[in-house]
Amino acid sequence: MKLTSRSVSLVPIVSTVATVALGASLLLAANANAATTLGAAAAQSGRYFGTAVAAGKLGDQTYVNILNAEFNMVTAENEMKWDATEPNRGQFTYSNGDRILNQAIGNGKRVRGHALLWHQQQPGWAQGLGGSDLRQAALNHVTQVATHYKGKIYAWDVVNEAFADGGSGGRRDSNLQRTGNDWIEAAFRAARAADPAAKLCYNDYNTDGINAKSTGIYNMVRDFKSRGVPIDCVGLQSHLSNNAPSDYQANIQRFADLGVDVQITELDISGSNQANAYGAVTRACMAVPRCTGITTWGIRDTDSWRTGENPLLFTGSGAKKPAYTAVLDALNAGGPGPTTTTTTTTTTTNNPGPGGCTASVSLNEWNGGFVANIKVTAGSSALTGWRVATTLSNGTVTNAWSAGRSGNSGAITWSNVDYNGSVPAGGSTEFGFQGTGSASGLTPTCSAS
Secondary structure, three states, X not given: OHHHHHHHHHHHHHHHHHHHHHHHHHHHHHHHOOOOOHHHHHHOOOOEEEEEEOHHHOOOHHHHHHHHHHOOEEEEOOOOOHHHHOOEOOEOOXXXXXXXXXXXXXXXXXXXXXXXXXXXXXXXXXXXXXXXXXXXXXXXXXXXXXXXXXXXXXXXXXXXXXXXXXXXXXXXXXXXXXXXXXHHHHHHHHHHHHOOOOEEEEEEOOOOOOOHHHHHHHHHHHHHHHHOOOOOEEEEOOEEEOEOOOOHHHHHHHHHOOOOEEEXXXXXXXXXXXXXXXXXXXXHHHHOOOEEEEEEOOOEHHHOOOOOOOOOOEOOOOOEOHHHHHHHHHHHHOOOOOOOEEEEEEEEEOOOOOOOEEEEEEEEEEOOEEEEEEEXXXXXXXXXXXXXXXXXXXXXXXXXXXXXXXXXXXXXXXXXXXXXXXXXXXXXEEEXXXXXXXXXXXXOEEEEO
């Protein structure tokens, strides 16, 4: 009987073991399909995961091995800043910046340019300038550096840290600010003229949640978009301790709703809750389609500017920390991708001679949504008003800026608002809208009004 009893009892045990084994094999199969590096995991949703690199550390083999294996975007820590690239007025040197660029491109990575204009790390000769002389020197610097790297930079931090801390939401007092309140706009226009293909970003710190400073920047971006100032992205530096703000994702979303990308540009997090905080930041980015990538400010704890705080994903010896696993898991969990298709079409109506205009659309789509930015360009005579006709057969508008509209789906007529109806001959203005569904095949037609 004992043998029989034992024989009978083996049946559920064997069944349980088989079930556990099957579950384990399924888990292993799922894990086998997951990306095993940060860059590859981010790329699954069309994003990047990058790091800041110092040229002087490219001789450190552990450093370079991690860089080459884990990241698909690179930012130069200091080598592309003003003091590094133009130590003497009109005399430019790019050797260290080029070294980082070439190392990145040679290993299949893209590069973020950081930073064209900043009130800090100016060369001594620029610190002694002011007024129109400084403005001219600053814009020439933007033009020369962006031209040198034309076609090689994914995105530029055109202006860095120009807003004041505290509750005012206003600009920081600096020698650049004292050249005129439009200096940021002028820098963005100069950068666009020098390198039309690069995304142009504004970058700042203490802007991770919805506060006075981030709202000041939000208002500037909204104004720029309304007037056709070329701005494509906002950078949140995200130097954090223990946790991200509770409204971190909401802040990312509100900038995205303006029609710009959001990039987390200088991420490092200290404290005992580091792994959870890194995971939360990554999940927040993954939840917003226009959050296009994350960059950590350094690779190993010993590379960090936050000495002794150990705020990065790798130890000084190069070992992966729990925070690394939290980020990798969040990237592999996925989210709506930034843009799965990007198309540009141009149509012309009224013959773009006297009274005519053209309308071109840059359309970014992902699964379930889209953003359309439409440029209206005057022909050989100025416009005093304009209308653009579009048809959304399979989409619905949820948000729009810089234009009035007749509806939310189907045939929609867009018209100028009070500040962008007057367009000089050959000049242009922009408006845009966000929606759900699809806008594939969107073909705008423009007419003067």
